[in-house]
Amino acid sequence: MTEAATTRRSRITPEREAELYEAVLDLLREVGYEALTMDAVAARTRSSKATLYRQWGSKPELIAKALRHNKPTSLDEIDTGSLRGDIHAMMARSDDCQMDRDAALMRGLFHAIHGNAELHQALRQLLIEPELDHLNTLLRRAVDRGEVAADNPALDFVIHMLVGGFVARDLIEDRTVDREFLTSYIDAVILPALGI
Amino acid sequence: MTEAATTRRSRITPEREAELYEAVLDLLREVGYEALTMDAVAARTRSSKATLYRQWGSKPELIAKALRHNKPTSLDEIDTGSLRGDIHAMMARSDDCQMDRDAALMRGLFHAIHGNAELHQALRQLLIEPELDHLNTLLRRAVDRGEVAADNPALDFVIHMLVGGFVARDLIEDRTVDREFLTSYIDAVILPALGI
Structure with a gap:
């Protein structure tokens, strides 16, 4: 994350940010990308739309950030021999x-x-x-x-x-x-x- | 098609109906189901929204009709021997x-x-x-x-x-x-x- 981005997002705790990203992904699963609105994200996460736009700029940016925030499941070493x-x-x-x-x-x-x-x-x-x-x-x-x-x-x-x-x-x-x-x-x- | 449905749709020629369904499927390919609006269908097909709603009732009905109107490609007999x-x-x-x-x-x-x-x-x-x-x-x-x-x-x-x-x-x-x-x-x- 760039320094500017850190500053821009500094008013949100990491816990709150993680919670918000999880809510965004849940909405994405339920309604799909096209039908997901910033209004629905605001309602689901009890944020104001102004905050969402100030922090993330736009819906595609918010969703991409939510996807990237989710760490891929860890690929523990599997080696069964076959x-x-x-x-x-x-x-x-x-x-x-x-x-x-x-x-x-x-x-x-x-x-x-x-x-x-x-x-x-x-x-x-x-x-x-x-x-x-x-x-x-x-x-x-x-x-x-x-x-x-x-x-x-x-x-x-x-x-x-x-x-x-x-x-x-x-x-x-x-x-x-x-x-x-x-x-x-x-x-x-x-x-x-x-x-x- | 039921008799009622035929009557309901009687003011549209079959050619016009086919053209309209093709336009609906094109829109579906371009923007996807969720982002497809009756406004966009009206604009693309130069119809009024009132006509669309009167003839088809709702977006899901219109889209299902458009899909069903398209005949599946003919399955000519294939028999090459292997x-x-x-x-x-x-x-x-x-x-x-x-x-x-x-x-x-x-x-x-x-x-x-x-x-x-x-x-x-x-x-x-x-x-x-x-x-x-x-x-x-x-x-x-x-x-x-x-x-x-x-x-x-x-x-x-x-x-x-x-x-x-x-x-x-x-x-x-x-x-x-x-x-x-x-x-x-x-x-x-x-x-x-x-x-x-």
Whole structure:
């Protein structure tokens, strides 16, 4: 954070700021980016709209800040000795409730990020890149162990398959993703595509 | 259409109605469901808001009608003799521009369908079920030919993998789906998961 930004925000305690960002993300999950108004943020957080605009400038800035404030879930070292074990362990870090919340956040932002590079970047940093980095670590290790051929073309598409599990469960089946579904999906599709 | 509905809409020619629905879908692709206003529809279609409300009642009704009016693309019989040929032929029916338009429509509706069963149903009938039916025909034929084992668990998840290709290309790679990408994805992921 720049010094100017720190000063601009100095009248809000870090606790209050964290609480406000959490309320913004909750609203985003409920109504989506386009329908989220500064009025609703003001009402939900018992702030004045003047304060919100003074502190954050605009709705896209406030939402991007709220996304960036949320630390990505920690990527504790997973190393079970097999890709199958590693991928299942990676999925098992999130409980069903957390998956629901992440899926709602994605849905709420899915259209808006197309017209807003800053917002897309904030979503990438919060939800996408940490998962992708971690996934790539597991996959590299499986290649090093000789479990997956280094030139297996499916290696580039594991994240696409995973995202498909989340989105299609929602869109096609009208059901929320849970660990039971993900477990079957990983075994039926992702591991076989990798030749396991 | 019920007789009452026909009467209610009798002052609009079918050509004008089709033009109006097309404009509604274009707006939906551009701004998304939540940000689409009846004012914008009125301006884009040079109608009065009073006419729109009199004819369609409300924004969700108008949008569901616009979705249902669009006939799904015709599912010409594809039968190349192999699943690989069939799936590639199925994808080749849409050009890159049509894929873009379908993806934009999905994005525009993705959050809204969660709170609106009627809208979800309309989207399912337009874009999802015809594809799913056709895909299941191709897959059943591959099983009958002995190309895919009848108990291959990936058979239930082909649509999930396909949706993943569309969405993740967008969300993760920030690129639009085109036929070149889909071709690689089908060969790298979908056919191997099916044991081909």
